[in-house]
Amino acid sequence: MSAFGSQSMAAPLRRVLMRSAANAMRDADRAAWHYGPGFNPAKAASQHAVLAELVAASGADIEWIEDKPDGLSDSVFTHDPSLMTDRGALILSMGKPLRAGEPSLHEETYRRLGIPILGRVEAPGQVEGGDCVWVDARTLAIGRGVRSNQEGIQQVANLLTPLGVSVYGFDLPLWQGEEACLHLMSVISPLADDLALVYSPLLPAPFYQMLKARGIRLVEGDAEEFAASNGLSLNVLPTSPLEVIAVAGFPKTKAAMEAAGCTVEIFEADALCIACEGGPTCLTRPILRQ
Numbered sequence: 001m002s003a004f005g006s007q008s009m010a011a012p013l014r015r016v017l018m019r020s021a022a023n024a025m026r027d028a029d030r031a032a033w034h035y036g037p038g039f040n041p042a043k044a045a046s047q048h049a050v051l052a053e054l055v056a057a058s059g060a061d062i063e064w065i066e067d068k069p070d071g072l073s074d075s076v077f078t079h080d081p082s083l084m085t086d087r088g089a090l091i092l093s094m095g096k097p098l099r100a101g102e103p104s105l106h107e108e109t110y111r112r113l114g115i116p117i118l119g120r121v122e123a124p125g126q127v128e129g130g131d132c133v134w135v136d137a138r139t140l141a142i143g144r145g146v147r148s149n150q151e152g153i154q155q156v157a158n159l160l161t162p163l164g165v166s167v168y169g170f171d172l173p174l175w176q177g178e179e180a181c182l183h184l185m186s187v188i189s190p191l192a193d194d195l196a197l198v199y200s201p202l203l204p205a206p207f208y209q210m211l212k213a214r215g216i217r218l219v220e221g222d223a224e225e226f227a228a229s230n231g232l233s234l235n236v237l238p239t240s241p242l243e244v245i246a247v248a249g250f251p252k253t254k255a256a257m258e259a260a261g262c263t264v265e266i267f268e269a270d271a272l273c274i275a276c277e278g279g280p281t282c283l284t285r286p287i288l289r290q
């Protein structure tokens, strides 16, 4: 069995699942995938390669999902079709119909890597990884919105309660509509166990109260940068506590994280992240954080 396990959002990233944008995004129909006018598949692929270099330089081993032209453009956002636990992977069930083929790609990859499958969310249940936040190792928050539903949250609770994990669902707003991507992780990026970058106007109020009650310090992302980036200014990947990778172009949000003690590396991601509604967190599925 190979190394796996993660019930933390910011513990040192040791092993991570990624998929190149080179073939997956190459022939994507921009309108069908709800990508913005800045989408450019060749540029997206080279920006993805730069992110992969930063992730590898942090010390994490990258496990690659096979790169083939299967038309699954969003499959580069490996955060969403599965969730890792300390007992194995949960294979999830996508809320965006065009992403329905992705969970089986993850399952095949985990089998190839010798990582156990703890369970599956089955339709009509829906849960996407971007809606899942480990508040601590025994508390999982899931955003209930257009991508994750109550049936799916209940299935995750049934799988994780026996492991001593409490699962809480929190309602998300509709914000930019059903076609757009708004996950719970669109409005919070944990930066360390006790520190998170947030856009509090869109945080579910009871989730905000849970974070405060647990002593998690909140860094507020700049509102103008959040609006200008469709929320991607907030999508920040911790490779270790207080060591993070962010999208370039949002100096106020970067400065706020630095003032809170973070070291922030940036990469250009207009064609990949801003256009396609997913940032460095979404482009990585942690397999091992410890």
Ligand SMILES: NC(=O)NCCC[C@H](N)C(=O)O
Pocket: 074, 077, 079, 080, 096, 099, 129, 130, 131, 180, 181, 183, 185, 186, 276, 277, 278, 279, 281, 282
């Ligand atoms: N975890 C994330 O926020 N993932 C971003 C996914 C973006 C992708 N274009 C989607 O709509 O699902």
